[in-house]
Amino acid sequence: MRVRFAPSPTGALHIGGARTALYNWLMARGTPGATFVLRIEDTDRERSTPENVEQILDALRWLELDWDEGPVSQFERADRHAEVLSKLLADGRAYRTTATADDVKAYKAEHGSDRGFRGQDEGEGAIRLRVPDEGETAWDDLIRGRTAFQHVHLDDPVIARADGSVLYNFAVAVDDLDAGITDVVRGEDHISNTPKQLLVYEALGAEPPRFAHLPLLHGPDGKKLSKRHGAASVQELRDAGYLPEAIRNYIALLGWGAADDQTVISTDELIAQFDIAKVQKNPAQFDEKKLRWLNGLYIRSMTPAELTERVEAFTGRSGLAEGVTISQEKFATLAEFWPLAGFLYDGPTDDPAAREKWLGADQRANLATSRERLAALDSFSAEHIDATLREQVERGDAKPKDVFQPLRVAIAGAAVSPGVFESLAVLGREESLQRIDIALAGSP
């Protein structure tokens, strides 16, 4: 088996594209001896810049979807395309015509919509493939079953421009054929391209690959997923602090479900269980909330050491182990760590509302008492801090939060943070007391 992922390099790897890549990859990795081929499919030189191509590769690498061959660019194959073109011309399977899109429209207006455009060989102009008048072109789609297009509804497709440069529908077919691709898995926006490509195979007397057309991904409004739905590319997801393994897990489930309806599935299990034939036919909506939940689950299941490594790579900071350890179950994406625990390293954040609510004149008494108790502690461990502050609560008949919240705001600057005892212990006695003193000295 040889499967390929052939994105058009428009700059970013769309989530739908990422899912297509993942499904291809899962098929290849789940089949012994299979090869996963990467090819850049774009006949437009403007768009196919090295930067754009590199962005796609970068996103795939980040998702940890490795490939066995490629990437091959279509432009490297111009000679081969020209060769196939002249063969088709010589065989009478294609012809040159100056007919334009307007001519096609006029032709249909004249002959009715149930008659596809058929041109005459004029010896110049663009090259069109001859479509038979009768019959149909059909294939057995791995996902949607038998799919057929009547030839009478098909116009003779242009396969090369007048200048000789090839068009997508011709190029993919030739490239897939030469690469020995056995399975083509792509979005259903390619369905109507399939008969054209099949006709190229047919004209060449070649055996076509199997096709599987995935339903498209929609945004929360039911429309095609795009920029205005927030994160729509894997680059954006990465920047938002999602983990590649969580993304793989989540997007695998967008249109496909494991036999036992499992929600949390490791990549190894995915490889073992994934079955392209079980993919849903209807479009799925991308739901970032569920991704976030799943991401949090993956974050919580990591060892503190692993998670620290991820957080440090994401934030570009080091020495975060203690902060990560005490806040592991409180953040769901890597990006959420710093707003939550950054105060441990860069000083208290500034939340005026929190200060106003918890550091008023009447709360300072509790804070002052806490300061004395903390200063008197032999060991500044979370355990000892816990013990002495709870003792303060009991003795002073204060509510727990009247003791803990002012302290939290004093050291963190915000009303939300990891546990106070743990946070104090991470900060250490000196830093903690200093922050408390500043809070006590602040204006009411």
Next chain:
RNA sequence: GCCCCCAUGGUGUAACGGUUAGCACGCGAGCCUUUCACGCUCGAGGCAGGAGUUCGAUUCUCCUUGGGGGUACCA
């Protein structure tokens, strides 16, 4: 306009034609609790509509409605 496709709660999905239609996210309530989370318990919410086939349709067929894709000398 024409061609093609799709249809289980808000979302993703499960269910040999026979189930009180299951699971997960989200949502609501409660428990836990120093904040926020996590965790646990409970709850609300669905087979788009109509015919037909059948002893029996979420499941098969047709129609309607709704949604999507394509319709380039783009990919």
